[in-house]
Amino acid sequence: MSGSNLALASIGASAPQTQTVRPAPQPKPRARTDHLTGTQKAAIIVRVLLAEGVDFPFANIPAQDQTDMTQALASLRLIDRPTMCAVVEEFVEMLEQVGLSFPENIEDALKLLDGKLDAQATRQLRTLARGGDGADPWTEIELAEDADLIRILQQESTVVGAVVLSKLSTDKAAALLAALPADLAQTLALAVARTETIAPEAVARIGAALAEQVRDKPLRAFASPSTRRVGEILNSTNASLRDQLLSGLEQSDQVFASAVRKAIFTFQDIPLRVSARDVANLVRAVSEDDLRTILAAQDAGSAPTMDFLLENMNKRLAEGLREDAAALPRPSAKALDAAQARISGAVRAMADAGTIKLVSQDEEGA
Numbered sequence: 001m002s003g004s005n006l007a008l009a010s011i012g013a014s015a016p017q018t019q020t021v022r023p024a025p026q027p028k029p030r031a032r033t034d035h036l037t038g039t040q041k042a043a044i045i046v047r048v049l050l051a052e053g054v055d056f057p058f059a060n061i062p063a064q065d066q067t068d069m070t071q072a073l074a075s076l077r078l079i080d081r082p083t084m085c086a087v088v089e090e091f092v093e094m095l096e097q098v099g100l101s102f103p104e105n106i107e108d109a110l111k112l113l114d115g116k117l118d119a120q121a122t123r124q125l126r127t128l129a130r131g132g133d134g135a136d137p138w139t140e141i142e143l144a145e146d147a148d149l150i151r152i153l154q155q156e157s158t159v160v161g162a163v164v165l166s167k168l169s170t171d172k173a174a175a176l177l178a179a180l181p182a183d184l185a186q187t188l189a190l191a192v193a194r195t196e197t198i199a200p201e202a203v204a205r206i207g208a209a210l211a212e213q214v215r216d217k218p219l220r221a222f223a224s225p226s227t228r229r230v231g232e233i234l235n236s237t238n239a240s241l242r243d244q245l246l247s248g249l250e251q252s253d254q255v256f257a258s259a260v261r262k263a264i265f266t267f268q269d270i271p272l273r274v275s276a277r278d279v280a281n282l283v284r285a286v287s288e289d290d291l292r293t294i295l296a297a298q299d300a301g302s303a304p305t306m307d308f309l310l311e312n313m314n315k316r317l318a319e320g321l322r323e324d325a326a327a328l329p330r331p332s333a334k335a336l337d338a339a340q341a342r343i344s345g346a347v348r349a350m351a352d353a354g355t356i357k358l359v360s361q362d363e364e365g366a
Helices: 004-016 038-051 064-074 081-097 106-112 118-127 137-143 145-154 158-167 170-179 182-193 202-216 228-236 240-250 252-261 267-273 275-283 288-297 305-312 315-327 333-353
Strands: none
Touching: 038 081, 137 158, 137 202, 137 333, 145 158, 145 170, 145 202, 158 170, 158 182, 158 240, 170 182, 202 315, 228 240, 228 288, 228 333, 240 315, 252 315, 252 333, 267 305, 275 305, 275 333, 288 305, 288 315, 305 315
16 A cells, blocks of 8 residues: 555544434423413313313302313313423422412411411401491491491480481391381481581591490300201200200390290291292202102101192103102101201201292291
């Protein structure tokens, strides 16, 4: 090999070999989600959680949000996997960036601090949350319970009562007048016409004094009166024990026992306290098995209530219940009592929720 050829060969042997460098794979771009609303994205997250077996606490979010979420769940139909992954990634990124979350309003802050604030601070904050500025005494008076204001109107002078009615909202003042004895209501209504000459300073002093009365009202350990609490307890007992306890109460305190009886709502009270037009709603809210059980018992004490329900429900359903009950064995007294208690409990729950309105006992004989 010649010298030149040998040199070329040595250079070729020592020269670095050329390698093909492949670019690193680029991540796929995230699917677009800007066509989705915030509610729709939230609905996708909820759907993913439910698919994974997570029990999402729907009841803890505001009612309007529950409605919007449900509508979004019903409208989305199908979402492709890239879009789902993109929404989940956005959600995870948002959570990673959040340090702390704080209540959105004063009411939520009060719930967070429940049991940690004194009663006066809580009242002032609630006044602020409901639209007051925390300083105007008439805002506190407007938010006071009607019973407290009625007591004030009955105890204070006519001039003070007239000022109170003048400063309250029209609806509040009208409700208080309607609850007062007729002669006092007329006197106060006439006195309102004489409030034009009262100085603003005097009105402010009256407001401050009355707000102090309302503010210093002793706190009650229980939200409901004792008669209602005893009535609710007796509502949950069987009929024989309830009658026995009421009999004992009447021997000890007839006035208290009479008030407790008014607070009690039993299965037998349904024809007297429930409107016929509300029966359809009631029947949808209770178990048909309980209705069959009561029919199968052929109990004389239950007959008026069952007749009332059957007459005012769907005729085909009524006939089906009668036919099914006829084929059942007669239930025990305990089973009958339990079925009646569940139905009367459902009525009370619907009344508390405002789904139905019970006829007051004072209206029954009207």
